[in-house]
Each structure stands twice: as structure tokens, then as C-alpha cells.
Amino acid sequence: MGVLDEPKIAIPAIFIVYFVVVGALAATGNIYAASAVAVFGSVLIYVTVALVMRAATTEAFYVAGRDVGPISIGSSIASNWMSGASFVSMAGAIALLGYDGLPYIIGWTLGYVIAAVLIAPFVRRSGTYTVPEFIETRSSNWPVARVIAVLMLFVVSFTYLVAQLVATGVIIGRFLGVPAVLGAMLGSLFVILFAGTGGWRSVVWVQVTQYWVLIVAYWIGFMLAAAKAGIFKPWPHIGYGGLLAELEAKETAFGLAHFTQPFKTSFAGGTNLVNWILGALALMLGTVGLPHVLSQFYLVKDVRTARYGVGWGLTFIGLLYLTAPVYAILARYGFSQVWGMPIEQAKQVGWIQKWLPTGLVKIADANNNGILDVKELSFHKDIVVIGMPDMWGLAWWVAVVVAVGGLAAALSTANGLLMVMTVGATRDIYKRFINPNVTEEREVWVGRGMLVLLAAISALAGARAIQDPTFSKYVALLVGWAFVFASSLFTPSIIMGIFWKGLNRYGIVAGMVAGLLVSFPYIAGVGLFGMAPIEIAGGKIGTIAWGVVGFLVHLIVAVVVSLATGGEKANPPETIEFVDRMKIPE
């Protein structure tokens, strides 16, 4: 394994081999082989990175040795955060929803400001290894709080992971013509390879690599399409005004509301400005309570790196999230080009012809007038990113680049989720409750065993989700609700736990329980059982927006119960010292 011990040689070397082989295949005109090697070869790169960075200490396995620098952790935060859905579906969701989809953009980014100011540096300074451990220590070593936190972590991470494996399966399947179920199985095998070698230490460096792969892939498709659309005036993100005006003229001609007009459709079952803003706030508050997000703050070198790292993380997330709305406009403009065309002619348009058989684009002449009316063209949100290279007549290899990027996005998030669950199962359950005196070597092996077990279970669930639309629907709903659960169950107590010594164990548990009782019935009722949503100022409050209510109820209940049970006096000196220690500069 000699060469694998030298990261500065091994990692560039594998990239060069990759480009040479893929380039050679492409040059000889063997497009299918070049595509397949490009997609699977990218996985080989990640495996190499994981092997180079392998390690066998618990410190490396659980917290990457706590030596990751600011730009690296920023890349890792960004790829850990941006899922297969962010890459493939975000632009499409905005293309469908317009302004009503923008809560996703601000909601899934601005939470990191709260994380930077209120959480990341303190969590890093706390000396704990996991979020459940942090919660147990803060609630004066009450194991019940840790168990609740681990359960929560598993529910959220597991559903999220299943969604990633479905995305991986669909990307691999669509690209190589193999069944998506097989793709999902392969995806979970890849993740075992990345994470089994060195735990977080391998995963964090694989994520750094995957970030740069995914963002370059996203931008290549975008920049080429932007150049064709002529929106470099002087730069696509601020130069699309003219294109948008053309699109709006077309919308007016067809009697449609403008794409950017606010509140013409619903966001997570709610309507109007109140729901729009509460929805975005709930996503922000939920972000900072998600265990796989918080866990990254444990990996950094020091407090200073935690602060700058979150800044870089949001910058790198922004490179994709600020591009998605422009991507959406490019796609919408592409669609508008075929409105009003004779149906037969529209069916001959290159990208429609290619994607019609997949069902991602649908054409139906409902009124039999032979003309493609606006309502007769429908599309799946994934077509925006996946179909973009065809829509704008880009070279065949752009589609391959997009597939490689989508795979990187899905795998990087899957890596992180699987690690969070593995660490939860090993450190928070096995070591804490079953075998506290385990040796370090054995603990790492138990970790690897848990990893394989968890990956296998999620692969089965992923396969089920691909085959069974009902199961898949519940997975999708749960992913959206994860934010509501996180903001109602975790965020308030974590923040107060750092800043207010008066918060005690009774307050924490009462707050968590109250958060659950307020959030679960509402989102289940409205989301599943057709209960009418509550109305504020004439607008309906959707399931996601309800996360703000859960947050506030948790906050208030935790404060009231803490004060009623003696507040700070109910905390033993160790707990007070734990809170103080987080604030001392280092």
C-alpha cells in the first residue's frame, strides 16, 4: 500500500488516471464506455481518498482526529448538506413553484448563520464527541435525554439516508440502464467502502473531494447553458433580466401569471406571506438542530476554525443555491419555447423527443386542437438539471458530467448520515450502555460492524422505496418533516443549553416532549389525514411552517419548567462548569 500512504501523490495520481482513461475512451468514440467509466471511475476516486486517509483510532473514527482546517471543513459541510435532491431537484422545484419555492433557498442556507453564532464554536469547545452526548452532559448526565436524542437522530438520519440511496439508485439506473434497485444497493456498498476504512476521518476527506466534483459538475452545465442563452451580462447570476423579460412576455401572451409573482401556489400545504416566511424560518431553525449537521462541528481543529469553517461552508453551499434560481429561469425559458407549437412539431424537438419516453416530460393534447397549449406540457422537477444539456443543445459529455455530480451529491450526504448513525450506535449506545470498558481497537471494529449493518438495512429500505410508491411517499414526507422535528425537539434546548445556566434537565426533557406533542399531531393531521390547516391572516399554515410553532412551544415550556424546578440551583456544579468551559477562549 506504499503509494496510498502519501495523499499528495495518490490523490492527484488517481484523478489523472481517471481523466486519461475517460478521455481516451471518449476520443475513440466509445460514448457508452466513456460514460460508464466516468460514473464508476468517480467512485473509485472516492475509495482511493478513503483508503489514503484511513485510520484506526477512535479519535479519528468519531471526530476525524479533530484536525480539519477551515476551507476543508467548509467543503465537507457543503457536500454533507447538499443532497442528491439539492443537486437534481432544487432548480426544478423552483422552476415549478417560482417565488413560492424560494423559502428552500433562504431556509436551507441562513440557518448556518445561527449555527456560526450560537452553536458551532461552543459545541466544538464542549469536549463531547456526539450531539446525544452533549445533551446528556448538559442535562446533568441524565441517560434518558441521551436515549431520546439517539432515537431522534436515528429517525431523522435513517429517512434522509433512504432518500439518498433512492437518488443514487435512480442516477446510476437512468445512466447505465440497470434497474434502480441495483443502483441503490451499489450506492450503499460504495458508502460502506468510504466510511468503513477510517470512519469520519475518511468520510470528511471523501466529502471534500465530492464537494468539488459536484460543484464543478453543476457549474459546467449551468455556465454552458448560460452562455448559449446569452446571459453573461456581465455574469449569469445578475444578467438574466433580459431573458426573464422575454419569458414574461411569453407568459403574458399565453395568459399566465408571471413566474416570479408571489403566492400563486402553495408551499408545504400553506399559502401567503406568513406561511412563506414561517416556512423559511422553520427550515433555518431545523437545519441547526439536525444531528448530521451539528456533528460536523466536532471535526474541526479549534474554535477559530469552527467559526471560519461555517462561513466557508455557507459560501460553498451558496455556489449551488444561488445558481439554482437562475437555472430554473433558464429551464422555464426552454419550456416556453415550445408553448403554442403544433403537437407533432413539438414532439420532434430534441430534448422532448429524448425525455418523453422516460415520463419526465409529458405531452397530452387534452383539447385536441393539435397545438401544444401551456397546460398540456407537464414535467417532473428532475428534468431541469438532468435535461438541461439536451434542452440547450450541449455536447453529450455534459450530461455525463451532470450524472457524476449528482452521484457525488447523493453519496456525500449518504456518507455523513451513515457516519452519524454509526457513531450514535457505537458511542452513544454500545459504549455508553452495553460495554463501557471496550478497548479502542474493538470499539472501532464494532463501529465498522454497525456501519455495515446500518448500510444494509437502509439499502433494503431504499430498494423498497423505489419499488413501492406508497412507501416512497412516506419517505419523502418524513424528509421534509425532519426539519420540523429538529426545530421542535433539538434546536431550542441546544441553544439555551449553551447560553442559559438556568436550563436544567427537567426543562430539557419537558421542552422536547412538548415540542414533539405540538409538532407531530399537526404535521401528521395536515400532511397525511387531510386535516384543515390553521389560518393566520387569511393564509394557511403548512406543515413545514409549523416548525416555528414547535420551536416556540419547546422554548417556552423549557424555560417555565426549568424555573419551576429551581432553575440554575437544580444543576449540579459539574453542569455549571460544563457550560462555563464552552465559553472560555482557546
Added chain:
Amino acid sequence: MGNGESGVSEEVFKEYWGKMKTLTIVMLLLWTIPAFWMHLPVGTTQHIRILGGIPLHWFFAGFVAVVFGIALIFIYAIIMDKWDREILGK
């Protein structure tokens, strides 16, 4: 790992923590601008066009808010970094 003893006197730490609390509150108040206030006047901003045709409400939510957030994090990091160095005498 440090054990919490950084050789800072109680008094100096109190002043540091006081400054830090103020900064934290200021940052959270500033955060409400991109998270909240910027989007409230959507009834007005949707009719304002900038940069050759982009509606302002769209540009706020799809661009300005996120850049604002990034700037806030870096400003916070730079200020805290300076204070940390000062208190530790580096």
C-alpha cells in the same frame, strides 16, 4: 484537549463574555434582515425591477439574502478572532 484552564482571570473573562453577548445579539438582530424583514415588503418590491428586468423581491430571496448571511458569518468570525487573540495575549 484543554481542561478549561486558559489562564484568564475572572474579571477579564467577564468583560470578554459581556462583549461577546452584545456581539451575538447584534448578529442575531442583523440576521433577521435577510431571514425576515427583507421579504416583508414583497407587495412593493415585486414591482421594482433592477439589473435590466429582475424583480427585486425575487433577487432578494434568491441572491441578496444568502450573500448577506455569508457576510455576517465572516464578520462575526473576524471580530471574535481578534478578541480571542487579545484576551489570550497572542
